[in-house]
Amino acid sequence: MKKTPLYDRHVALGAKIIDFGGWDMPVQYSNVIEEHHATRTKAGLFDICHMGEIEVKGPQAFELLQWVLSRNIEGQAIGQIKLSVMTNEKGGIIDDVTVYRLGEERYLIVTNAGTKDKDLSWIETQRKARGLARVEVLDNSDRTGKIDLQGPLSEEILQKLASDDLSSLHFYHAEDTRVMKIPALVSRSGYTGENGFEIYTENRRIGEIWDKLLAIGTGLGLKPVGLGARDTLRLEAGMMLYGNDMDETITPLEVVYGWVTNLEKDFVGSTALRKLKEMGLARKLVGFEMEDRGIARHGYKVFKDATEVGVVTSGTYTPTLQKAVGMAFVPVAASRPGTDIFIQIRDHQARARIVELPFYRRQK
Amino acid sequence: MSKPNPADRKYSKEHEWAMDEGAGTIRMGITDHAQELLTDIVFVELPAIGKKVKQMEPMAVVESVKSVSDVFSPVSGEVIEVNKELEEHPEVVNEDAFGKGWIAKLKMDDPAELNNLMDAARYTEMIKEEKH
Incomplete structure (x- = not known):
């Protein structure tokens, strides 16, 4: 099992460790709901060195x-x-x-x-x-450390350590700067639906930044956040998880990635995707909310008019909305918001309603 | 740290407790140690009244944000009452697993089955060993 340079810190913080894609990663430090709320209302710190x-x-x-x-x-x-x-x-x-x-x-x-x-x-x-000889493809993963700082107080906290003015860094933009005088790449981006930053630096220096952020942020409400809350945060924000909501058998047109797929240009797969679009899609990934009691989980079957029509790809109880939501593949004909579907939970079927994504949008 | 395991009841190795309430009935729930392992409980699926269960068969489900866990019946019998409060407030199991967080009451088929369960001292010993 691979370990990130922050592994010993997670253990010292009392984190519960799980295997995630071959990595020993913290799933939770205290509890998922507390870590989720900290990220939505104050700030959360995530070890993302595994990416x-x-x-x-x-x-x-x-x-x-x-x-x-x-x-x-x-x-x-x-x-x-x-x-x-x-x-x-x-x-x-x-x-x-x-x-x-x-x-x-x-x-x-x-x-x-x-x-x-x-x-x-x-x-x-x-x-x-x-036949492209004048381009190099380099794996920098082992020597790169990455942490995400997310939440409404993330800018205030990171600014205390960053050399440059972060307020001029726009959403989905990055800059080379210094954090605690350590050269770092900082971008305003993330996977939680909150304002926040992704911080990249040398693997062997990432621990210093992690420690300092916790030291100066804890008093303001910053918490270390594990993969458990990372999952509930991304799902509320309507973001998909590779391996869960999509894989190589699924095309971007069927999930929420039509908008990142440009069929005007040629790329690997563009011919197949144009054809698929022309023929019409059979299934689509949608968001749903449970109407009956129960929590839908990954892999649960979806029914419509007593016929199995699809499958749940993500499902959880969301701490911010305090209800059970999820994503599922359904036939295009049954994908319109407001449509009722039924989800097989153990020995019974529970009613759910298709809704627009995202479930949660932050107030700006 | 979990709360001490009360001596007034019996315990299963799957972390359920059963308290003899007389007249061949018991009240049951999950232990404080179990709720601590599960952390944030967000859903409890209660059994139907009248459901018949065998000792150590799944009878209810407890879900945290990330996990789904079966609750096993500490005795064979019939469900005669359930804690409806948990439908609206599953977090009560976290707050008070041995008290307000009880799950169901059962009429026992055979009160002698209680002898298959552990007393508080042995259960406490078992969870101590699990930690090593």
Whole structure:
């Protein structure tokens, strides 16, 4: 099992540790609901060192990425971030990633933890197949440490340690700065639906920043947050989780990633996706709220008119909304908000209603 | 730290308690140690009144934000009352697992089955060993 450089700190904080994609990760420190509320109302600190960082650089970096990413990255400014997926020839999702343009010919692809190796070899395979010799694909994951600081007080807390004025850093933008005088890449982005930051630095220095943020933030209500609350936060915000809500058998058009898929350009999978769009989709990922008592969970079956029609991909009790919600695949014909579906929970079927995503939107 | 396990009841190895209420009935719930392991309980699925269960068969479900756990019946018998309060306030199990957080009352098929359960001292010993 792999451990992040912060592992010993999690154990010292009394965290419960679970296996997540081959990594020993904290699922909760105190309890999921408290950590969730801390992030929504004050601030939460997350160990994200397990995620992958792939650097793509050289004169043909743009050309390679334009081919492997579904998103059109033409016009992406230096410092700007774009969310995208990578698809295989059939249009199935290999991973969902954030793409940072760091320089004229330099990009950083941030991948999910369990998919990094496969992403890396996929990009390398495509590089060779396209005969692109003037671009390098580098795995920076092992030497990169990453923590997320999320929540309404995150800016106030991070500003105490950052060299540059964070108020001028826009949403989905990144800048090279210093945190406690340590060179770091900081972006205004995250996976919680709150204002917040993702902080990247050298693996061996990340612990110093983690410790200092906790030291200065705890009095303001900052808490370390485990994967349990990370999951409830992202689900409330209508964000999907790779491996849970999507995988290689699912296309971006069927989930909430149509908007990051540009079928005007050519990329791996674009031909298949155009065809699929033309033929019409069979299923769609939707959000739902439970109307009857019960909590839908990943893998539970979805029924409509006594026929099995789909499956729940994510489901939980959400601490902010204090109700049970989830995401499920349903036939397109039954995907309209307001439609009732039934979810098999153990020996009974419970009524749920399809609703618009996200479930939660922060007040600005 | 969990609360001490009261000596006025019996315990199962699956972390349920059963308190003899006389006339062949018991009141049951999960232990404080169990609620501590589960942390934030957000849903309790109560058994139907009249449901017949065998000793150590699943009879109810307790869910935290991240987990779904069966609750096993400490005795064989019939469910005669359930704690409706838990439908609206499942967190009561976290707050008071041995008291207000009780789950159901059962009429026992065979009161001798209580002898298959542990007393408080043995249960306390068992959870101490689990931690090592």
